[in-house]
Amino acid sequence: MSDPKTDKKRETWGSRFGFIMAAAGFAIGLGNIWRFPYLVGENGGGAFLLIYIAIIIVIGIPLFYVEAGLGRKAQSGAITGLRKLTKKGSTWVSIGWLGVFTSLLIFSYYLMIMGWLFAYFVKVGLGTFQGVTFDQAADIYDKFVANPWLVTGYAIIPMLILAFVVVKGLKDGTEKFVRLLMPLLIIMLLALSVFSLSLEGSWEGVVWYLKPDFSQISGDSVLQALGQAFFSIGIGMAAAFTYGSYLKREKSNLVVDGVWVISLDTFVAFISGMVIFPAIFAFNVAPNSGPGLIFLTLPTIFDQMPGGTIFGLLFFFLVIVAALTTGVGFVETLAANASELFNLNRKTSVWLVSIASLVLAIPSILSQGPWSNIQIFGMDIFTFIDYFSGNIMLVVGALLLSLYVVFKWKTENFIDEINIGTTGVKIPYAVKPIFAFVIPVVIAVIFITGIL
Template identity: 40%
Template sequence: MSVQRNSINNNERKKERFSSTGFILAAIGSSVGLGNMWKFPYITGENGGAAFFLLFIVCLIIIGLPVLLAELAIGRSGRGSAATAFVRVGGRRGWKSLGILQVLAPFLILSFYIIVAGWTLHYAVSAFSGNLFSNPDFEGQFAQFISGYMPLVWQLVALLITGGVVILGISGGIEKFNKILIPSLVVLLIVLMIRAVTLPGAEAGVSFFLNPDFSQLTAESALVALGHAFFSLSLGMGILLTYGSYVRKEQSLGSATLAIGAGDLIYAFIAGLIIFPTTFSFGIAPDQGPSLVFIALPAAFSAMPLGSFFGGLFFILLAIAALTSSVSLLEVPVSYTMERFRWSRARSVWILVGLLFLIGVPSALSLGMVPELTFGGKAFFDWVDFITSNIMLPVGGLAITIFAGYFWKGAAEASGLRAGWFRVWLFMLRYVAPILVFLVLLHTTGVIKF
């Protein structure tokens, strides 16, 4: 019975493959998350507007794309979960522990990310129903919301949607989901961008975003740009290793890497053309993190014509971005449990969804209902975020660069690059990316300060 079950699970995995377009859309979906809507405007505003954006593009090219290609190549060659990919392509068994780190990281990230995804769903429903804009005290509304039990309800709703997509598999679930939502995301981005740039006083926001001020760039700006380029592409968290295992052999990984990078860049650019014109038009500082999205921007939408409609569209946009990312985060541990424990996809999904909800409860409660869940000045939510984003992900990315650059003998064939481009790629992986990722790690953990 055990042998038969193992055979069924192996066959099930072998049949799961992305189409070429579906893979690129799914990978773009993993990178277009909530961070580009509230983090990107904040760090861009602090570091010279367009000057920082240009620096971000450079960092995306020199660190993001080489590591992205390495993850995809290892994933496709290994044809397994993120935990076993290194070993399956010829690495020693010691590399498996770093692979397991890249399974644990997205699982923990999803435990708190899904909470904010639930907030976006709540705000989308509240905006279209008119409840959000019936009370002008948006700060009070947000405080009341996160202090009650409703965040747990919406957290569960977001988890069930995510699980419902992943349980349908790669082509029937994740690919179809992204084929519908990513084009919808593009339409919403364009509609909201047009509304933003035509607001009274929007010119100042557009000018700030598109006119570079290189005098504001510092050494810290470079590290911040490196970190954002790294994290915005979902590097170091096992997603692209896992998605790579479902890529067909005839898919050009080089072309896919460029397409994914371009998608992430365009999303960040349009996000800037939504946030900056809106904030400048209504005199809002774009450096408020989550409060920008859930407090300041609702106030702006309430003051503009058809604000309820555009506010609703904005929160649907956020919900789509959150859910496409949460789906990719869940697939990583699902792939691992299917491989490690020989569970069916359905069993893996529902067990993990249950665990994620339970683990996420302390994070949700620490933000309002039970503020006592605070240690060393940080809420439980913030600690999980800090450990995963600032430590686990850079370590995972560093492992990718070192393995692909120094230990992987099959890198040339797996990358599919021509000889000249392969030498450039290998040079970046050996001598540039590891140093820069290590600097990002030192910066995010506070070892390097300016």
């Protein structure tokens, strides 16, 4: 992110691997390890998984190309970049504004969830869950999330860490951070899945997770799968736009790198399910436990493991790392746009958006305790913000991106742009109907069906 006051040369990624790890790091986070498993649990298991993977392939990968490709072409943040590619005041600039506001909303409650993770890291270290039953673990969770002062205190920790990382810059902050820690997260998830599968009764969970039951699927389920795909990949959050803007246009292989990023993201989501659901069935826990799933189930698993405290500490530490690499993307995206819009330097914009996000997190934090009686369309504030941002704003943003390709960028021009720098595999013109018709129509139909 360049400083507009001094017009410094825009930062770029230090290596191709650094971009893949950073983009995958943004995608791989709470969306995979926290949000995906509980949505699968609430929507019937295997059928939802199949729909999710189909959406990733048909819609997720192409739209990642669109957003990252726009950023690479504009070499600027989402709002100023779209102004550059169209003109100030153009209707298409609303894509940038919507993406930035969606990031701000999601990041606000993301800070709350990261606060929960830091707290659980401490609780596991103190042995809080040793010898507890599932009901006792649920009681610990309920009492903790209902304490707004405690949750806010823990949420300040990741807010400060993220701000300090992003202030250091792209190569010295984000890139170094993810290149080492993301592979460790994947290794730990694989190890935990092996243990989870070794539990008595766990294979019943595997069957439930992988066997499709389409009777459990509704229009809203498909909408949630679509929203989750965009939430996980980062479509419609202006983040792919921002990360793409740090690529060298002539020297980056966006076609292949995009497949790597989204394949890693989807793999981690799948493995997270292989950790959670076998354990759920082994302990006779209902799979539709909602957003508290990871905080209710995993502590009871760790208590059954040899060296469970150490393993639990490592797991929550690595989930924290995954959440932080995503959080870095949120802060970078918000700060980049704030810097360009308001002519701020990096340090000022980073601290401004970090503090603003923490303030916006307070209603979600309070909704789990003192404000739990406040309902919006039958949902508490946090659940409503999660639903509205994930299933409405992200989907609308993705629809606008797909329409931009058709009506403004033009599909052939888009394909030519994405293929710049690509060696070997290229996007063929034969896929034009997918971009020009299939993607916008499918998004619109799923969105309307889900809403109705």
